[in-house]
Amino acid sequence: MSLQERDKKHLWHPLKQHQTHPNSLGIVKAKGCILTDEKGNEYIDAISSWYTCMFGHCNEFITSCVYKQMQTLDQIMFSDFTHEPAVKLSEELIKILPENQNRIFFNDNGSTAVEAGIKMALQYYFNKGEKRNTFIALENGFHGDTFGAMSVSGLSVYNGPFEDFLMDIERIPVPNGTNNKEIIHQLEKIIAENNIAGFIYEPLVQGAAGMQIHKADDLNEILKFCSENKILTIADEVMTGFGKTGNHFASNEIATKPDIICLSKALTAGLIPMAITSCTEEIYSRFLSNDMAKGFFHCHTYSANPIACSAAIAAIELLQTDEIQKNIKQISNAHKAFEARIKNHSKVNATRSKGVILAIDLNTNSSRYGTLRDQLLQFFMDRGVFLRPLGNTIYIQPPYIITDLELQKVYKTIEAALEIV
Numbered sequence: 001m002s003l004q005e006r007d008k009k010h011l012w013h014p015l016k017q018h019q020t021h022p023n024s025l026g027i028v029k030a031k032g033c034i035l036t037d038e039k040g041n042e043y044i045d046a047i048s049s050w051y052t053c054m055f056g057h058c059n060e061f062i063t064s065c066v067y068k069q070m071q072t073l074d075q076i077m078f079s080d081f082t083h084e085p086a087v088k089l090s091e092e093l094i095k096i097l098p099e100n101q102n103r104i105f106f107n108d109n110g111s112t113a114v115e116a117g118i119k120m121a122l123q124y125y126f127n128k129g130e131k132r133n134t135f136i137a138l139e140n141g142f143h144g145d146t147f148g149a150m151s152v153s154g155l156s157v158y159n160g161p162f163e164d165f166l167m168d169i170e171r172i173p174v175p176n177g178t179n180n181k182e183i184i185h186q187l188e189k190i191i192a193e194n195n196i197a198g199f200i201y202e203p204l205v206q207g208a209a210g211m212q213i214h215k216a217d218d219l220n221e222i223l224k225f226c227s228e229n230k231i232l233t234i235a236d237e238v239m240t241g242f243g244k245t246g247n248h249f250a251s252n253e254i255a256t257k258p259d260i261i262c263l264s265k266a267l268t269a270g271l272i273p274m275a276i277t278s279c280t281e282e283i284y285s286r287f288l289s290n291d292m293a294k295g296f297f298h299c300h301t302y303s304a305n306p307i308a309c310s311a312a313i314a315a316i317e318l319l320q321t322d323e324i325q326k327n328i329k330q331i332s333n334a335h336k337a338f339e340a341r342i343k344n345h346s347k348v349n350a351t352r353s354k355g356v357i358l359a360i361d362l363n364t365n366s367s368r369y370g371t372l373r374d375q376l377l378q379f380f381m382d383r384g385v386f387l388r389p390l391g392n393t394i395y396i397q398p399p400y401i402i403t404d405l406e407l408q409k410v411y412k413t414i415e416a417a418l419e420i421v
């Protein structure tokens, strides 16, 4: 029996309506940019398996570092012990994170990185003796699927059954270059009427919203307002982190630095789940006390797993090589050229790109939203390209090691798709 058939017996997949979409493609191998299915068909992984495998699948440098670590120290509790991979990773990360970041806290995934960030902000004020219970978040933001992360997420299609159980959130529009005055006005009203603990945002690119891009200066005005008004800022860089936007972190491009940063996805280059919530020394210092209860009592069993840390250290080393930095620039330039080529196509509503991220909004009847997505996905797979459209938006976020030949094939396949929508 095929993987696809055996899968149906016991498995429950995420983000799937199994009644209408019973099949999951069996993948047997992934190497570089290429996925191989159980029938031997090959696909270019043009979205880096959800923005994780940025250095290619089964990258030999990273797997060799992980293999070495596996033979030395596999797992040790991080509440009473420490180890070289965690210490080294903290040192390497602090070197490249925005200059105000000084503390590294470990989690298992992007949602819990956000969850810990939210809890840090709440307890920061609690420890100061201030009661603050509300967060500000951007419309259409996505921050994950645990309760705190769901609360601050603005994409309600995912949250319907849980809405009665979510935290208090005030939502503001995404800055678009013309609405900053209104946003600041709205913020003044929000802080007058609520006890705001923090503002959470995806800096520069909102991923799940369809790779929506906003300007650093516009976002900076909001962050400046928050910092002047003692509202902690939480940058969710789970998607944008580690080079995607052309910088190591999107926050590097924005003048006002966040108090807290959430990292995951490309952190371990797709090898092992891990996440990090970093923060400033000022936040950390508010948890220091002779009173046990003022400490941060949030822990995941696999916190700072040494094997996961070794993958992250290797990935950060690769990220900083001239070769990878050159690749990022080349992909970014290729995206710009492709945008210029297709932007006037009658089926293209808008294009945008930043770093290795490119998005194309299709000019199609919105009632086809769900079926069009399925049709496009199949069209791409039939031609050996894995792209996962978000409704009417096709986006690319290829591994940094994609060859020009592979990238051109992705573009050509998208161009072919424009003729069938």
Ligand SMILES: *Cc1c(COP(=O)(O)O)cnc(C)c1O
Pocket: 109, 110, 111, 112, 114, 142, 143, 144, 145, 202, 207, 208, 236, 237, 238, 239, 240, 264, 265
């Ligand atoms: C994917 C993502 C998350 C959630 O991460 P998981 O590891 O899937 O829990 C949170 N925030 C952003 C911006 C993301 O892209």
